[in-house]
Amino acid sequence: MYIIAGPNGAGKTTLSYTILPEIFDCDEFVNADEIAKGISPLNPEKARIRAGRLMLQRIKELLNQEESFAFETTLSTRSYQGFVEKAKKQGYDITLLFLTLDSVELAINRVQIRVKEGGHNIPIETIERRYTTGLANFFKIYQSIVSKWIFVDNSSENFEFIAEGIGDEIVIRNENKWSYLNKKYMEISEQLRELEEQVSLGLKGAYRKMVEFKKRNNSPLIVSRNGKVTTIPPDEILPTTKAKNH
Secondary structure, X not given: OEEEEOOOXXXXXXXXXXXXXXXXXXXXXXXXXXXXXXXXOXXXXXXXXXXXXXXXXXXXXXXXXXXXXXXXXXXXXXXOHHHHHHHHHOOOOOEEEEEEOOOHHHHXXXXXXXXXXXXXXXXXXXXXXXXXXXXXXXXXXXXXXXXXXXXXXXXXXOOEEEEEEEOOEEEEOOOOOXXXXXXXXXXXXXXXXXXXXXXXXXXXXXXXXXXXXXXXXXXXXXXXXXXXEEEEOHHHOOOOOOOOOO
């Protein structure tokens, strides 16, 4: 089971359509936004509650069938906790990828650009609520109940691995010193490196597709630079991305 999580505008869907089929070999993707579009193409936000119920129903079906699958979420609800715990008891290996943004303002700006590009709108108060509760639920609930997780800052052109973990072992990637890392972590570091490489490939592929879309539609890229929301014209967008700490 793969959980692609993070606030609105963090790049979850773009990453999902790249990393799931191309790298994780997962072709069953449950996405409430896509379900809502199917219910109400002209106003998907209106169908959000119904889409959420259908998404939970589909996840339940997949678990009962013991299928491999992925779903996207802001983690702003605890509704998935029971499913994750059930999946773990069934023997699922559960990977959580959390894409974060360094400010809610960046999330709002990215959603506004997405609307201009033809995407669906989300009320500002909803973006703000999801941003806060999603992060809180990651740290208080989901981080501790999945098999492994990776926390990535996707605010700027170059994504940054912030932290990752397997079970009780946590590695802080944005620390300059590694002296505190213990022997037990080193024993599982190969698994973490493999996950990091997979996510890195997915993010790079997703970024390339996003750049092509932006340039084709003459649309700017909204990023964070030194903590400030910045608009990059399409002709100045870098063609590739890389991890800041690599």
